[in-house]
Each structure stands twice: as structure tokens, then as C-alpha cells.
Amino acid sequence: MKRRDFLKSAGAVAATAAVSAPSVIDTAKAQSRQETMLIVSESGPNNLDIHGVGTNVPGYEVSWNCYDRLISHEMKTGPSGQAYYDKDKFKPELAEDMNVGDMSATFKLKKKATFQDGTPVTAKDVKWSLDRAVSVGGFPTFQMGAGSLTKPEQFVVVDDHTFRVDFARKDRLTIPDLAVIVPCIINSELVKKNATEKDPWGLEYTKQNTAGSGAYKVSSWVAGTEVILERNDAWVGGPLPKTKKIIWRMVPSAGNRRALLERGDADISYELPNKDFVELKSAGKLNIVSTPFSNGIQYLGMNVKNAPFDNPKVRQAVAYAVPYQKIIDAVLYGLGQPMYGKAPGAATQVAWPQPHQYNTDIEKAKKLLAEAGYPNGFETTLSFDLGFATINEPTAVLIQESLGQIGIKTTINKIPGSNFRTELNKKVLPLYLNVFSGWLDYPEYFFIWCYHGKNSIFNTMSYQSKDMDAFIDGAVTAAASGDKATYEKDVKGFVDLAFADMPRVPLFQPYSNVAMQKNVSGYQYWFHRRLDYRALVKA
Amino acid sequence: MAIMLKRMTLIIPNLIGVIIVTFLLTRALPGDPAAYFAGPAATKESVEQIRKSLGLDKPLIVQFGSYVSELARGNLGNSLTTGKPVLTEIKNRLPASAELTLFGLILSIVIAVPLGILAAVKQGSWIDHTCRIVATAGVSLPVFFTGLLLVYVFYYILGWSPAPLGRLDVFASPPTQITGFYLIDSLLTGNWSAFRSSLNQLLLPGLTLCIFSLAPIARMTRASMLTVLASEFIRTARASGLDSRTVIITYAFRNAMLPVVTTLGMVFSFLLGANVLVEKVFAWPGIGSYAVEALISSDFAPVQGFVLTMAILYVALNLLIDLLYGVIDPRVRLEA
Numbered sequence: 001m002k003r004r005d006f007l008k009s010a011g012a013v014a015a016t017a018a019v020s021a022p023s024v025i026d027t028a029k030a031q032s033r034q035e036t037m038l039i040v041s042e043s044g045p046n047n048l049d050i051h052g053v054g055t056n057v058p059g060y061e062v063s064w065n066c067y068d069r070l071i072s073h074e075m076k077t078g079p080s081g082q083a084y085y086d087k088d089k090f091k092p093e094l095a096e097d098m099n100v101g102d103m104s105a106t107f108k109l110k111k112k113a114t115f116q117d118g119t120p121v122t123a124k125d126v127k128w129s130l131d132r133a134v135s136v137g138g139f140p141t142f143q144m145g146a147g148s149l150t151k152p153e154q155f156v157v158v159d160d161h162t163f164r165v166d167f168a169r170k171d172r173l174t175i176p177d178l179a180v181i182v183p184c185i186i187n188s189e190l191v192k193k194n195a196t197e198k199d200p201w202g203l204e205y206t207k208q209n210t211a212g213s214g215a216y217k218v219s220s221w222v223a224g225t226e227v228i229l230e231r232n233d234a235w236v237g238g239p240l241p242k243t244k245k246i247i248w249r250m251v252p253s254a255g256n257r258r259a260l261l262e263r264g265d266a267d268i269s270y271e272l273p274n275k276d277f278v279e280l281k282s283a284g285k286l287n288i289v290s291t292p293f294s295n296g297i298q299y300l301g302m303n304v305k306n307a308p309f310d311n312p313k314v315r316q317a318v319a320y321a322v323p324y325q326k327i328i329d330a331v332l333y334g335l336g337q338p339m340y341g342k343a344p345g346a347a348t349q350v351a352w353p354q355p356h357q358y359n360t361d362i363e364k365a366k367k368l369l370a371e372a373g374y375p376n377g378f379e380t381t382l383s384f385d386l387g388f389a390t391i392n393e394p395t396a397v398l399i400q401e402s403l404g405q406i407g408i409k410t411t412i413n414k415i416p417g418s419n420f421r422t423e424l425n426k427k428v429l430p431l432y433l434n435v436f437s438g439w440l441d442y443p444e445y446f447f448i449w450c451y452h453g454k455n456s457i458f459n460t461m462s463y464q465s466k467d468m469d470a471f472i473d474g475a476v477t478a479a480a481s482g483d484k485a486t487y488e489k490d491v492k493g494f495v496d497l498a499f500a501d502m503p504r505v506p507l508f509q510p511y512s513n514v515a516m517q518k519n520v521s522g523y524q525y526w527f528h529r530r531l532d533y534r535a536l537v538k539a
Numbered sequence: 540m541a542i543m544l545k546r547m548t549l550i551i552p553n554l555i556g557v558i559i560v561t562f563l564l565t566r567a568l569p570g571d572p573a574a575y576f577a578g579p580a581a582t583k584e585s586v587e588q589i590r591k592s593l594g595l596d597k598p599l600i601v602q603f604g605s606y607v608s609e610l611a612r613g614n615l616g617n618s619l620t621t622g623k624p625v626l627t628e629i630k631n632r633l634p635a636s637a638e639l640t641l642f643g644l645i646l647s648i649v650i651a652v653p654l655g656i657l658a659a660v661k662q663g664s665w666i667d668h669t670c671r672i673v674a675t676a677g678v679s680l681p682v683f684f685t686g687l688l689l690v691y692v693f694y695y696i697l698g699w700s701p702a703p704l705g706r707l708d709v710f711a712s713p714p715t716q717i718t719g720f721y722l723i724d725s726l727l728t729g730n731w732s733a734f735r736s737s738l739n740q741l742l743l744p745g746l747t748l749c750i751f752s753l754a755p756i757a758r759m760t761r762a763s764m765l766t767v768l769a770s771e772f773i774r775t776a777r778a779s780g781l782d783s784r785t786v787i788i789t790y791a792f793r794n795a796m797l798p799v800v801t802t803l804g805m806v807f808s809f810l811l812g813a814n815v816l817v818e819k820v821f822a823w824p825g826i827g828s829y830a831v832e833a834l835i836s837s838d839f840a841p842v843q844g845f846v847l848t849m850a851i852l853y854v855a856l857n858l859l860i861d862l863l864y865g866v867i868d869p870r871v872r873l874e875a
Contacts, residue, residue: 038709046619053589054575054619138585208623222631223623224832225705225824249704251822255687256703259695265702265709417835422574425583457583 035244037520037536040257040266044227044250048218049206050181051132051140060181061530062227065246067184067212068094068237070107070126070163071175075524082289083524083535087176087441093237094121094185094213095163100175109161113236115187115213123163128188130155130165132201140182146440147177170480173440180439181528187211215241215534225250229533242522242537261286261515267538268516268523268531273390277513278333287518290511291525292337295446296437297353298391300399300505303430305462308380313372315502318431319358320365322505323402331394337509348492352443353509356499365406377407383432387417392433395507399433427462434460435510439527443491444475451498463503468494546861550854557850558610558843562603565839572619572837593619606843615847616840618833625844629826633848634719635706636818636825640810642722642741643748644803651753652799655760659768660787670757678754682813686747686820693743701739703821711736744821748814752806759802763795770794796867804860808853 045059048066052059072093078084092098095107113121131152133140144150148171156164167174177183186206194205205211210218215237216229229246249266251257258276260266262285272280281288300322302309309315324340342355369377382400384392393414400410410431415423423429436458438445449458453469475490477483512529522535573590590596594605609616615625651674658670677685693700701708706721714725714733722741725734767773768791776786815827826845833841 032710036710040704053592137588142585222824223618223628224829225822247709249709249822251704252819252828253687253703253822256690256820256822259690260702260704263695263698263702265704417575419571419575419837422571425574425586 032245034538037243037246037533037538038265038267039246039248039531040251040260040269041248042250042252042254042257042271044224044248045221046223047207048210048221049203050184051136051201052203052207053138055139057530060528062210062218062229063184064181064526064528064530065216065229065533066210066214066218067186068113068214069179069181069183069185070095071098071179072237073179073526078291078525080290082291083522084291085524085526087294087527090175090179094126103170104164104166105175105178106158107163107165109163110236111161113213114234115190115211116217116232116234117187117190117211118234119187119189121185121213122160123157124160125188126163126185127152127155127157128192129186130183132186133182136201136203143180143182143439144177146445147171147173147175149174149177149183171476172479173442173445176440176442185213187213213237216246238534241534243533246533261517264517267520268514268536270512270514270531272513272515274331274333274335274511274513277335277515280515285518287516287520287523288513289516289523289525290335290513292509292511293435293437293529294525294527295352295439295441296435296510297339297506298336298395298433298435298508298510300507301429301432301434301460302503302505303427303461304464304503305427306430308372308374308378309430311372312501313368314374315505316358317365317368317372317406318403318408319356319502319505320361320368321402321406321408322358322507323360323398324507325360326398327395328508330398331391332508332511335511335513337511339506339508348495350443350488350491352446352491352495353506354495356502356506358499358502358505360402362402362405369406369408374407377409379409379411380430381413382410383413383415383423383429385417385420385434386414387420388435389414391510395433424460425457427460429460432460433507437529441527442479443495444472444479447472447494447498448476451494451503461503463501465497465501468497468501471497546858550858553854554847554850557847558607559603561843561846562606565837565842566599566602568834568837572839575836615844618841619836619838625840628829628841629844629848631719632824632826632829635823636811636814636827638706638720638722639741639744639817639823639825640748640807640814642745643814644752644807644810646745646749647752647756647806648803650749651756652760654753655757655799656764656787656792658757658761659764662765667761670761674754674757677750677752680750681816682747682751683816683820685750686744686817689743689747690820700743701736703743704740705822705824706737706740707733708736708740740821744814744817744823747817747820748810751813752810755802755806756799760795760799763798764791767791767795793867797864800860800863800867804856808849808856811849811852 041058043058045056045062047055047059048062049055050060050063070093071090073085073087074089074091075083076086090098094109094113096110097108099106109121109123109126115121134144134150134152135141148168150168154166154168156166158164165178190211191202191205195202215232215235217232218227219230220228227248229248231241231244233240251260254272254276257266257269258272258280261269261280277288277290280286300318302315302318304310324338328334328336328338339353339355341359342357344357369375382396384396396412400412403410424432424434436450438449449456451459451463451468452472453464455462471490471494475487475494478487478490512525514523516523519539520536521539522537524532524535526532573586573593573595594602613626617623618625618628654670658667661667690703694703707713711733714721714730715728717724717727721737722734725737773786773791776790814825815831817823818825818828826848830842830845
């Protein structure tokens, strides 16, 4: 064969191959497409184990779907008809029965439960896993501590299938804290086999491998590119999921994620700009579910230790100067819950988040600022995290413009994502935008972290108030002992005080937005705001 | 061979310099990796704990010492963002970037070189103007814009192109790994569906890079052809009655190739770096997007690994081009 002939025929082969795909492949593809969910998001996990050092939020999603907890939450109907976790109702997951006593809770494990390698789940594994959570340090230990779960001695193996948690003290957050992502049950023998002297908890192994009893297992993970999860057919934690395979692809460009959805190639995506969600919603080709962050607020924080924000009048003036509605309209495209403008005289609710009584009122703001001794205003900087620039940047510009009207000249300080937390934790930024949301949806939980005088890192304002601490401590004690009247009084007390002193101005409650194809159903909103694959169905 | 050895010894001080500079530069970056990886709920103690476990509490010189000794053993460290060893990541990702870049470059050569030659031969004609317009337009459009535009037209509106989801269709499995270049591997193993899928996926990002790199190649070809065409030996060749095809291809182009090859080397190395944005747009699992991601989260090890790899590539490329000179034009001697 001559060279030219060869080239010709090779070209012809390539051309026919490109035009007509063999039909066998097409049917196989269609079938696997039917049982596969293709999820696209901006970023992927850096660690498959939530106990790992510095596991990022996408990593939580893997943990949630690949591991079981003793208990989980029932579902209820959410604000716009979506399935929404019921914070008050628990259902057994690995446990088949939970018995809460005065100072302990006893769990009977499901006898049929096995880990993904076939070994049965025993109380020993449960103890080892919870011991690990309170011992490894960092975020998991911190989260366990939020429910007064701090010492390995609290976790007791009664027999192979019976397990007891002893309470350190009465705390109504202990049981809910057992249903968050952190207290996941790990195959202790498998992990111990892969542990080393330097790494007694086997964190290096679980970073790359899932070792749980959950509904899915990670079959392949290419960091920054994709995660592939396969269903565990032996799962006993709940009804067998309908989706056999999850392909989770990282698509950094938001425009392409949207194009993939609109073309019908991707099944689900979140992390799109609000503008895209609004446009997709009005186009009507996709299902868009928007849910307010449970127990989460975007706020404008002020450093109350230093002048001028040490003066409550200055802070109130700022609260009157913020263009709340403009932010919701122009920045969020309406996808946010207003947190301002409570009607004057309306009663404070026993709830959180709830709106405060401030409105955009430049005259009032000017008057307050003059009373505070700054009739000509002052200069300051307004900082925000560039990692969330789509929301933060326009919000900062609107606030800058508005504060300018009352004489406060602000310079905008954009801090790169990798550096924002460091800067924030120094607690020296005078004025900044930030979000806080708590997994446990209780008002006192939010206030312990954000307003209490013990000055946790979420009290970014360094706010100190004896009265505030008394209200918060009172509410925690009352909740533990079931004293409803005192609890309600104290919750109203701390909410009113937070709005009077205004160390941080709540701007809005952000929405968690998810876009999916019309034939995808079963989306559930969870406190962690990540996807639960177990309920997803593709028609 | 002796020449190569001599060149190799010259490379070593270069690389030492690169190692020191990248190490110092990454440490000089703002941002505290310990605080970043401690997560939002970290206390001061847990940040310190992480700092210690990352070895970031030690003095710089000690950190540098341990970095170099690890490097000598071929260990580039672990990435904190992806959680995997940097060396494995680079090994897996470099072929993806290289395949894309080479594909784009070859596409570009195939278009730009004939265009440049024609423009030079028919100077001032409509071809010359087309060449000028195409080159100017290509180089003045930012790559991410061209990329997004192509995706919008060919994927979103026309639906001709597959979803911009990396190197293969989501439901296709990669060919058996031989070179890491999917096109070559699938051809070697006769895996036609993988070949088709990867070629389809390559087209748009390759075209994006091609458009961007047309200008330097086309312009350089044209300029260097013009110089050669004006020289006396061409006039002699023409006067001797050789047909114009022989004159242009055999005599003129061969002599005009030298500067073109130099340009190609430059274009290739800047494409390798510049395709960061293309990789972002097409969710391409390459080395550029890896490095940027690492940079954003002040993850030192991958950044150092990336710069080192690029430096080695660059040096190797220069060497290759120098050697090519000798092949193209035996008069070029490397001692100079």
C-alpha cells in the first residue's frame, strides 16, 4: 500500500467512525446513564474522611454518603415544599433502637449491619470511631465538644450490639450532635490494620479510602477532577438507594456548569451565581430548589474593642445606613431572606434567625453618628473574602456607597480566600463581611459561638457583655432541664440585646440553591447543605 | 553527545537557582496554610497543631533543608488541597496538559505555517491581509474568552461538540495507560471509541490554544520568508528556471525555518503555562489548573513541584531546539 493510499483509507475510517457510533455502545450507555447521576460542582473533596486534617466541605459530602451514624433525622416538608430535615425527629440508622435516659443514651445496633468489606458492625467499632472523633483534634473534636462529647470514657461498649453514651452533663445538644456528619462509624479493624505508629488513627488510609457501612463507596477519586461512587447493595441503614452510580465532576467554570445543565448533560449542580439560578428558574426547563440556610446569616461585623465601633451608637448608625433591600435585589437577585425591618412594636420571636428592627434610614443614621461624637464621620476599611466575591464584592460596594452618605469613608479591602481566615482570627479588622451558619439549629447554639464572652473564634467582633453571657448561659441550662418559660425569656433576652448593641449587623439569610433536571427527584435539604445521594431518583 | 553533556552541566546551576527562588517565593506569599487547612472552626491550638504537623513552625532554613533532602530522594511532598503526593499528581496531569498543548500547537502549525508562507509569497494580496487579521484577532482575544465563546457556539447553541468535561466523555473509560496521551494510547490499543471520544474532547480546547498561538507563528514565518525570498540565492534559483514550488519549499522555506523553530519553542513553553485558563474552562485535568488551585490555597508543595517541572521542561525544550538547529542548518554550531 502506498503512503498516500494509506492516509486516504485511514482518513475514511476515522470519518466513518466519527459519524456513526456502533449502536451497541449507545444502548449500554443509555442504560448506564439511567442509573447514573452526573453531578457537577466547582470544587471537590481533598480528603474522604471528615476526621482528617483540614478536610474541606466537599469532603463532608463524601463522608455523609459513605458512612452511617447511629442515628439520623426524619424528613419534613420545607418552606417551599422541598424535603427538609426535621431537627426534632430522629430515626435510627445503624442503631435499630435508641433509649435516652437521664444521664446516658443506649443504642442497639442493627444485627445485620456490615461494613463494605463484609465484616459485621459491632459496638467496638462504634466506640473506636467516636473515640477517634473526640481525640484527633481540629474540627471533628470541636464539633463533638459542641454536644458535650469530649472524652473517650463517655463511650461504653455494653455488649457486641449494645452501645452506651454517657452524658458529661445535661445538654440538649448531645443527641442532635450524634446525628451530624462527624460521629460516623468506621470499620475499626480495617483502619487499624492500615494505621502506623505515627498515625495511630489511620487518617492517611481513610483520606484515600472509604471504610464505612454507608450506602455508597468511593470507587475512584481523581483529586480536583472527579469522584465516582458506587452503591453498596448490602446497606441496611435505610431503603436501598435508586441510583447505582454517582459521577461527581469538578467543573470550575460556572458558565459551563450552567451550559451542562441546560443541555441536559449534567443532572444536578449547585454553586451557581444567583443570577444564573434566577434565570434558570424563569426559563422553567429545570427544577430549582432554593432553601434558606438553616441557622445561617451573612453579616456585617464590627470590631467593638477599638474606636469608633466600640461605641454602640456608631454601630446603630451603621445598622441604619445599610441598604438592606438593595443588597437583596441587586446582589442576591431576590434569593435571600431579609433580616431587617421588623415592624415597630412587634414581639421578639423565640427563634433564630429573625429580622431586626432597623431599616435603611440615612437621616436617623446621621443623627446617631452625630450623637456618638462623629458628626463628620470617619475613615475605615471594609474587608471581605475574595473566595466569595460574587456576593461579597457587590455587597461591599453598596455598603460603601451608603456609609459614604453618612460621612463614613470606607476603603474596600479584598482579602484572598487563603488569607481571610487568618486575618479574621486576629480580630483586628474594623469592618468586614462574613457568614456564619451552625449545623445544630438552635438559637443558643448560634449565640454561644457568635456572641458569648468566652470569645470563640466566631465571636469575630470580640463582643463582651455580662448580660449577654447571663442570657445565653440561662437559656442553655433551661433547655437542658426543659424549663420552657425561662428558656423563652432568655432567648428573647439575648436576641433583643444583640439587636440593641448591634456588634454585628445581620444582612440577610443566604439561600442554598440547587438546580436539577426535571426527571431528577428526591432532593433533600440537610443542615450541612450538601447532597444526600441516597434519596435521589432519576425517572 | 559531548555537546549534550556540556549543555547538561549548564542546566544544573539553573535548576538550583529555580529551587531556591521558588522555595523563597512560596514562603513569601501572603496567607497561612495552617489556618487555611485548620478549617473554619479551628481554635488557636488546633491551628498551631496543624502548623506543627506540617513542619511550618521550624525556621526557614530547616524547612529548606528538609525540602531539599526530600527532593533528592525524588519526593516532592504532599498536596494539602488534593491530599495526594505531588509527584503522582504531576505524573498524572502532565500528559493531559502536554497532549492538549501539543495538539493545539500542531493545529496551529498546520494553519499558520502555510498561511505565513502564502502571505510572504503573495505579499500585499488578500491572503496577506487575511493572515494579518487572523493573527491580530487571535492574539488579542484572551484565551478564556475564546474558550467560552467556542463552548457557547459549538456546545451550547449548535450541540456539535461534546460537553466540556475534561479529556473523555463521562461514560467512556480511558484507554490503557502507555504514554498518558489518550490519542496515542487509544490508537496503540486499537480502542476506537476512546480515540473518538478523546479527539472530540480535544477539538475545542485545542482550537482555543491554536487561535491564540497563530499570530507569532504566522507572523514569524512570513517575516522570515520575506527575508529569505529577497536574498540572492533565491534570485539565482529563479533565474535558473526552477519552478516556483521548488524554489519556495525546498530553498526558501528550509532556510526560513530557523527563526520559526525558535518561535515554536517559545510558543510551546508559553502555551504550557497559558493553558491554565483553557484548562479551567474545559475542566481539563491538567497541570496548570492544579498549580493555580494550589496557589489560591497557599499549598506550597504543588506550587514548588509545578515550577520545578516547568523549569525542567523549559530547559529540555531549549536543548532540543538547539539540537534541531544543527539538523536544519548544519552551519550552526553549538559551541557558540
